[in-house]
Amino acid sequence: MGTSDAADASAARPGDEAGALVTYELRGAVAWIALNRPSKRNAINDRLLDALGAAIARAAGEARAVVLHGNGPCFSAGLDLAEHRARSAEEVFHHSRGWHATFAAVRRGRIPVVAALHGATVGGGLELAAACHLRVADSTAFFALPEGQRGIYVGGGASVHVARLLGASRMADMMLTGRVLDADAAERGGLANYVVPAGEAPAKAGELAERMAGMAPLTVLGVLHALPRIQDMSEEDGLFVESLVAALAQTGPEAAARLADFVEKRGAKVAGPGA
Known part of the structure; x- marks a missing residue:
């Protein structure tokens, strides 16, 4: 079945899960990468982002496809607002560009990445899902861009990548009104490629990744x-x-x-x- 170990072995800090923030398992030619802050709904902080970048880089060297998923109740509830702090405009700019760089490693890497989505796929979590090449959503998945309701703006690439999948008008609706899409609406809008019953997204994503791993x-x-x-x-x-x-x-x-x-x-x- 391959090997399994942590992509980020550094000690946990307050607010982090004990152990790795991202886990990594190689199953044949497919790398399985999981966001691993379940008690925080896999909220993305800087350390998780760094660990994700390291896992994607490792997969590029030893796998031919990736399944990206979330441990616990959801894929990702987005930016870790509990760790949000006041930043200058310059700091916000460079913080956003750091997210862009990590997500570009997913989107522009050497191997295809399939996201297996369940529960909340919200804000930065949706931006991460949009960076993947295919998205499999189970029936529990829901999608939102709550930044507009919180007085901020997206910074992880949604203006380009979510808008290209959904269309700018649908994305504007989500940001201006707080509209939440269920899995079926996401598929109709072009955000999800596949919708499967609850709990079956990893299996379907693995099937697709295996197929892609055999491509020329x-x-x-x-x-x-x-x-x-x-x-x-x-x-x-x-x-x-x-x-x-x-x-x-x-x-x-x-x-x-x-x-x-x-x-x-x-x-x-x-x-x-x-x-």
Whole structure:
């Protein structure tokens, strides 16, 4: 089943859980990373953010996919407001940029990350989920951006990444009115890729991660790094980059063998949903 140990072995401080703030387990080619402050609803403080960055960096070196989930009652209730302190505008700016850097390591890393979501996926927790490549929500999951009701503004990338998933108008609704989305509404809006019964998100996320771990690396590179950038390009520039990535992937070492398997009827054909 692989190895299991803490990504952050430093001693706990007041307000932290005893032990690691983030746990790490390697199961075959998939790294399982868990936020581990259950009594704090996995609220994100600076030390948890650092531990998460270390775990993601480790996974990039020894796994081919990641499942990211939360221990305890929820995925994450967001920024740890209990540790919030008065900051100058400059300090807030650099604090926000630190969140951006850690979440960019998830989004722009070498391997795909699947979030398994349950319970509160709120504020910074939603921003972290939006940094992942796929999101599996169970029926208990709910999504909110309460910063607007607290007199602050999002700082972990929601203005770009949550807005791109939901649309700016839906995100504005959440921030201006405090609207909370359940799992089904999140799926309809494009925030969740899959909705499953309560307690089943980790199993579904693991299934998807195993499937992605078997993908050809050059195809994964194209999906993780070219596809998001193409969305920001003009049509002609996007098509040009698509052609470049197609040339790279289709001349890679795994492409010939996989295509030959399909042509010679050794590879599985595409089947309909539920088949």
